[in-house]
Amino acid sequence: MTPEPALIARFRDDCARLFGAAPREQRIALAVSGGPDSMAMLALATAAFPGQVVAATVDHGLRADSAAEAAMVARCCAGLGVPHATLPITVPPGTTGNLHSWARQQRYRLLYRWCVAESADCLATAHHADDQAETFLMRAARGSGVAGLAAVRARREIAVPRDDQHDGKAVDVGTSVEDAPLLLLRPLLGWRRGALRGVAVAAGLPFVDDPSNTAERFDRARFRRWVEDADWIDPLNIARAASYVAEAEADLATISAWFWSDRARPAAPGEVRIDMVGLPREIRRRLVRIAIESVRTAHALGGPWTAAANVESLLDALNAGGRSATQAGVMASAAGDIWHFREAPARRSHSSA
Template sequence: MENPAVHALAAWPAPLPLAVAYSGGADSTALLHAAAARWPGQVHALHVHHGLQQAADRFESHCAATCAALGVPLHAARVDARHATGESPEDAARRARYATLAALALAQGLRHVALAQHADDQVETMLIALGRGAGLDGLAGMPRRMERHGVSFHRPLLELRADALREWLAAAGVAHVEDPSNSDLRYTRNRIRRLLLPALQAALPQYRDTFARSARNAARASVLLAGLAEQDLAEAGSPPALAVLRALPQERLANALRHWLRRDHGAVPSEAQLLQLQSQIAACSTRGHRIHLKIAAGRVEREGGVLRWYNASPLS
């Protein structure tokens, strides 16, 4: 039985040399074995020690032994991934992981990192987005490539099923670690994996393919909306002029505001915040009308004839 990751990598024009994010778990183990076999001497492994559980030391030792056997250099770093009050622990760990992987890669002169996320991960991501009431960006799921912290992250296994990777590991007798937190139903992703995906498999056996198609359609639509927002913002200027914004139809105004906040300030407004901002823009027909709204972690204010963004500080 051949590693299914080998077929996925054969169809991928990998940028070499390449780093592989390697946790020691099943998915990243299959990816690392396939990459090391396909591009010997051109693959590095990156391991993030999250420090969230006692087993993390054992995970790192396992990764070191596996990489030594494969002849792959291993670069590891420890990070404090504890979440702040009111913050999602999953989101905090993910942000810390990407920042650390990027730092490890750049320290070795590497600018491309392969991630082992697969078709089941994509479905879980889309279901989480649906549960949060996300827009098209969220429903587009995980892209095959993204830029973050000066590094390109790639997902060459997005078409593969999780069970196919695990079947190969078992058949080949390849050891991997099992993260105990993966069975903790306090985490949304784990509840989806344990409770919803089996039900989807029973009701809609082709759900991975259909969800992937929906993600691609959402991604295409998102690109079109971003292009329209760029046109509207080009006319509105930077910072955007209120007179131009007020002339836009409401849906285009919402699209332009959302794009401006995310593109220029890294802010993602809630639906309620965006609606309130639209309402205030529509009402500001007089010179004295004041706009002073909390948006995400900052605020938006009217300054003469334009909108301004300010980083977080107490509202007056």
């Protein structure tokens, strides 16, 4: 059964806001797991944009039923006339680290590559207001900064590196002219979980509930239960707050990029020198991260590093003046307000007598 016209119009308008215009010609790719949220998105998108939708299900291989769930989605898509692909993860999970983080990385790697192969203009996921509220509260509890509290972004411009489109290397945001452009959209961030389940039920679509969503060993499941039990919390308002933080984050990123180009000073190849005079701590924090990333890229440094890494200790050392500190293979030092970043020297080995 087709969703109600008012719901279809609402979904179409939400997509138009993210695109900046009505997506009349775009090929819209959907990430459909088989849960009620993504099945509702499948029903809404198919009705709102007939003939423009393709769908994919990532089989993580972590549960015995995952292949059957992907097959269920494939059957539903066939009934709706939507092309569907099942994307199996072939990389085994590590024995250490965050299983959810590993699954997310592999899932998006496969989805991005599939979108390029399908010539899709965007990839839509079914994150909704309750997901947003849970993410915001989880990150607030961990002491996240502005970038973390922006939580799930409604719209991101992705550049899928050309190499990844062919040989399965880790996906990253690149800048090469050969990178394939892709929009990552979350059109359901203004929708509640219960409303989406109702859409899937009314449309007569089957769905499965992932048991990990209620497994207390996972942080998100505990926060989900807390939000559900606290009727005084409005997930829509929390999601709205996260969107305001996301706007502030985007503005800060733009300001930081301007300072990066304006304050750069001559430096040796593979090194960075930047004038920090008069800059507030948040801008200095962002420029430090950019500088570390720049040096690491120039020297192809390995080891753990993310663009949101905690750099507070290094920042404190540089703000104190005249001190040097090392992070992620990069040595930073301050000569007054001029901060210098270069590859850290190799550690000396000490042999015992």
